[in-house]
Amino acid sequence: MKASPYLVLALVLAVCFALATGIEPRASMWSDRAKSNNVFSLLFGDGRRLFANQFFTMADVYFHSGYYPSVFDLREEDQKEIVAESHGHTDSPEDEIKEDFLGKPKDWIDRFGRHFRITEHTHLEHGNEREILPWLRLAADMDPQKIETYTVGSYFMRTRLNQPREAETFLREGLRNNPNSYEILLELGRLYDENDHDTGRARGVWQLALHKWAKNPEAVKDDKLAFEEITDHLAQLEREAGNWQQAINWFQAAQKVSPNPNALQQRIDEIKKKMAAQPNAPAAAPH
Amino acid sequence: MNTIWALAGVVIKELYRRKDFYVLFVLTALITIAAGMVNFFNDPKIVRYVKDICMLLIWVSTLLIAIVTTARQIPAECESRTIFPLLAKPVTRWQFILGKFLGCWLATGIALVVFYSFFAIITGSREQQWPWLTYLQAIWLQWAMLAVVIALSLCGSIFAAAPSSTTTICFIAVAGILLVGGHLNTVALHQSQPLQTIFYTIYFLIPHLEWFDIRDRVVYDWGRLNWLDCALATFYAAAYTGLFLLLTWLGFRRKSLNT
Numbered sequence: 128m129k130a131s132p133y134l135v136l137a138l139v140l141a142v143c144f145a146l147a148t149g150i151e152p153r154a155s156m157w158s159d160r161a162k163s164n165n166v167f168s169l170l171f172g173d174g175r176r177l178f179a180n181q182f183f184t185m186a187d188v189y190f191h192s193g194y195y196p197s198v199f200d201l202r203e204e205d206q207k208e209i210v211a212e213s214h215g216h217t218d219s220p221e222d223e224i225k226e227d228f229l230g231k232p233k234d235w236i237d238r239f240g241r242h243f244r245i246t247e248h249t250h251l252e253h254g255n256e257r258e259i260l261p262w263l264r265l266a267a268d269m270d271p272q273k274i275e276t277y278t279v280g281s282y283f284m285r286t287r288l289n290q291p292r293e294a295e296t297f298l299r300e301g302l303r304n305n306p307n308s309y310e311i312l313l314e315l316g317r318l319y320d321e322n323d324h325d326t327g328r329a330r331g332v333w334q335l336a337l338h339k340w341a342k343n344p345e346a347v348k349d350d351k352l353a354f355e356e357i358t359d360h361l362a363q364l365e366r367e368a369g370n371w372q373q374a375i376n377w378f379q380a381a382q383k384v385s386p387n388p389n390a391l392q393q394r395i396d397e398i399k400k401k402m403a404a405q406p407n408a409p410a411a412a413p414h
Numbered sequence: 415m416n417t418i419w420a421l422a423g424v425v426i427k428e429l430y431r432r433k434d435f436y437v438l439f440v441l442t443a444l445i446t447i448a449a450g451m452v453n454f455f456n457d458p459k460i461v462r463y464v465k466d467i468c469m470l471l472i473w474v475s476t477l478l479i480a481i482v483t484t485a486r487q488i489p490a491e492c493e494s495r496t497i498f499p500l501l502a503k504p505v506t507r508w509q510f511i512l513g514k515f516l517g518c519w520l521a522t523g524i525a526l527v528v529f530y531s532f533f534a535i536i537t538g539s540r541e542q543q544w545p546w547l548t549y550l551q552a553i554w555l556q557w558a559m560l561a562v563v564i565a566l567s568l569c570g571s572i573f574a575a576a577p578s579s580t581t582t583i584c585f586i587a588v589a590g591i592l593l594v595g596g597h598l599n600t601v602a603l604h605q606s607q608p609l610q611t612i613f614y615t616i617y618f619l620i621p622h623l624e625w626f627d628i629r630d631r632v633v634y635d636w637g638r639l640n641w642l643d644c645a646l647a648t649f650y651a652a653a654y655t656g657l658f659l660l661l662t663w664l665g666f667r668r669k670s671l672n673t
Contacts, residue, residue, distance in 0.1 A: 189462060193630035199597035233599050236622055240596055242643040243555075243625045245636060258462040261454045284455065293455040 171269075179270030183207065186262035186279070193245040196228040208250070210275055212282075256287045267300070277301030278314045291322040309346065312336035313357055326364055333361050351384040362394075371398045417505050418513040425517025426524070429483060435525055438475040442529065445471060446536055461540045462633055468536060469629045472529045473556070477588060479525050480560045484518045484567035485580040492671055501671075511568065511662050515655075518564045523557050548638045552628050555644065558651035559626035563588055565658035572665040588623065596624045621654040 171178070187207040188195040229246060232238035251258060263280040266273060277298055284294035295318055301311045313336045320329035337357050340346050346353060362377030378395050382388040429435055446468040454460050491497040500510065530553050538544045567584045574580040594601075595617075602613035625647055628639065 189634075192634040192636070197597060199594075199600045233603075236617070237596075237599060239643075239646070240622060240625050242640065243628055243631075243647070245630050245634065254459075257457050257460050260457065261452070261460060261463040264454050288457070290455060290457070293457075297455070 175268075176270040176272075179266045179273050179276075182262045182266040182269060183273065183276060186259040186266065189259045189262060190251050190256070192249055192251065194248050200228040210279055212250070252287075254288060256283045259283065267297075271301075271304035274301065274305055274308050274310050277305075278310055281314050281318065285318050285322050291318055294318055294322075307339050307343065309336040309339040309343065309353060309357070312339060313353065313360070316357075316360060320360070320364060326368060330361065330364055333357050333364070337361070355381045355384050359391075366394075366398060371402050374398055417509050418516055421505075421510065421513025422517035422520055425483070425487065425514060426521045428517075429479070429521035429524070434482060435479055438478060439525075439528060439532075442468065442471040442475055443532060446532075450536060450540070459540075461537060464540065465533075465537050465633045466629075468533050469633060472526075472533060473627070473629065476522055476526055476529065476556065476560060477563065477585075480518065480522045480563050481567050481581055481584045481588070482577075483521060484514075484564045485571050485574075485584065486577040487514045487518065487568070488571045488666070489577050497671055507666050508663050511659060511666060515564060515568055515659060518568070519557075519561050522560045522564065526553050526557055526560075545632075545635075545638070548632055551638050551644055552632050555626040555628055555647060558648050559623050561655045562621050562623065562651050562658065565655040565662070569658045569662040569665065572662050572669060591620055591623045592627060595620055595622055621651070626651070 184207070190208060190212075227248065229241070232241060260280065260283070263276050266276045267280070270276070277300070281294040281298045284290040284297065295315070298311055298315045298318065302308065302315070305311060312332050316329045316332040316336060319325045319332060337354070340350070340353055340357065358377045358381040362374045362381060365371070365377060366374035375395050375398055378391050378398075382391045382395075385391055446464060449467045450464045488497075491500065497510075501507065505513075530549055534544060534546075534549055563584070566587065567580060570580040570584055571577065574583065598613050598617035598620075602610050602617060605613055630636070631639070
């Protein structure tokens with residue numbers, strides 16, 4: 128008996144279809160990759176994390192409008208300036224000298240070549256900071272566990288670009304990917320406090336940040352700065368709300384880890400003076 | 415001179431008959447448009463990444479066109495034996511080389527104008543500004559750089575066994591110069607002898623093609639260069655182009671044309 132090729136083809140197709148319906152539900156459980164709705168995760172798997180740091184660096188390159196050391200140039204400090212900027216650091220003249228990675232021209236080729244290169248250290252301003260956002264978006268897509276990407280992106284969106292809602296969405300995405308991140312909660316609290324002036328939400332978020340920080344042994348050991356920042360923010364918030372005793376308690380907590388406890392002591396003394404001037408001031412214990 | 419122009423005309427016709435240019439242009443356009451359509455944090459004013467991607471694609475595409483087109487010119491003429499009737503006419507070998515060089519250089523120039531027109535339209539439509547003089551300098555310097563690359567490829571095609579090997583070697587050399595060339599002096603400083611001398615010798619011998627790459631100035635809106643610097647860079651490119659063409663002629667003069 129000679130089978131028709133069309134019949135064989137139909138049979139093969141039917142077998143393929145039956146196998147596919149049987150295997151597909153199991154195959155989706157073999158790897159998390161297929162479940163991902165992120166195109167990079169689908170394409171590169173965990174290998175995408177290798178690119179994330181490069182994209183984060185690109186954001187820093189854009190922040191400097193191209194003035195950036197190559198792998199051949201030695202640079203003393205390794206911290207990205209977009210990160211430093213998001214922690215409120217501004218360049219001093221000493222920093223500017225330190226960041227002049229080009230130095231003096233070494234020969235005539237180097238000297239003439241600099242006429243074509245970017246040799247001026249500048250930072251983006253006047254809303255042009257938006258240009259770093261695509262790279263931060265890509266870095267977040269590549270490595271959703273890189274927390275700095277969310278905090279830096281949010282800082283620039285809420286302080287420089289007047290986009291607090293986009294910043295909040297970005298932070299919420301970061302929080303979904305990193306539910307125990309006290310850094311993201313700290314930044315979210317800043318957004319509620321400084322942009323939305325919603326002290327209640329800010330207080331709640333910072334207290335949660337403090338809780339997450341305390342539950343993280345590595346952070347307790349190495350990231351005292353975060354504790355200081357959170358307690359300092361809480362103290363300022365309580366001071367503004369007139370809860371002076373609570374503010375004093377938070378400032379005292381910050382004092383324990385602060386590199387500059389005298390400045391905090393001055394603030395405590397100022398509050399105590401105010402309390403002395405107003406004998407009926409509220410004196411509640413901190414949460 | 416008419417002979418040289420006639421030879422150059424044939425090369426230009428070859429460029430628009432072949433599919434290389436169209437494929438690369440369509441790819442560049444598609445990738446740029448796709449990148450431009452991505453929405454980042456609901457901010458439609460973000461543009462520099464699009465400029466960056468488009469400029470990178472333009473550089474890669476024009477380098478591809480220049481090297482691939484040039485590398486096959488002389489071997490193709492030898493293989494199809496059309497070189498014999500050509501040289502039997504009153505066409506000297508020097509004219510032949512100059513004609514081929516001019517044709518490839520003009521062809522890449524045409525490609526550059528098309529690519530940069532697209533770039534100007536895309537970025538101008540988002541930024542609402544057209545810094546024509548900066549674009550003109552970028553095109554001119556890139557074209558000058560491509561003259562060196564074309565002369566180098568032509569020279570390579572005389573000595574290499576096949577167009578594919580010329581293409582590969584030229585690509586590695588050009589990419590190496592563009593990426594590392596300007597840093598060889600820094601690398602040399604950290605080496606012991608005799609490596610230091612070797613690195614310095616290479617540094618002073620190679621054409622510094624990285625000078626001609628002013629993409630950062632265009633992407634980050636740094637404005638145009640000093641015209642005197644442009645002119646000096648052009649003379650520098652002309653010197654290296656002349657040197658490579660001379661080497662090509664010296665090699666071609668004694669080359670057996672029977673494959």
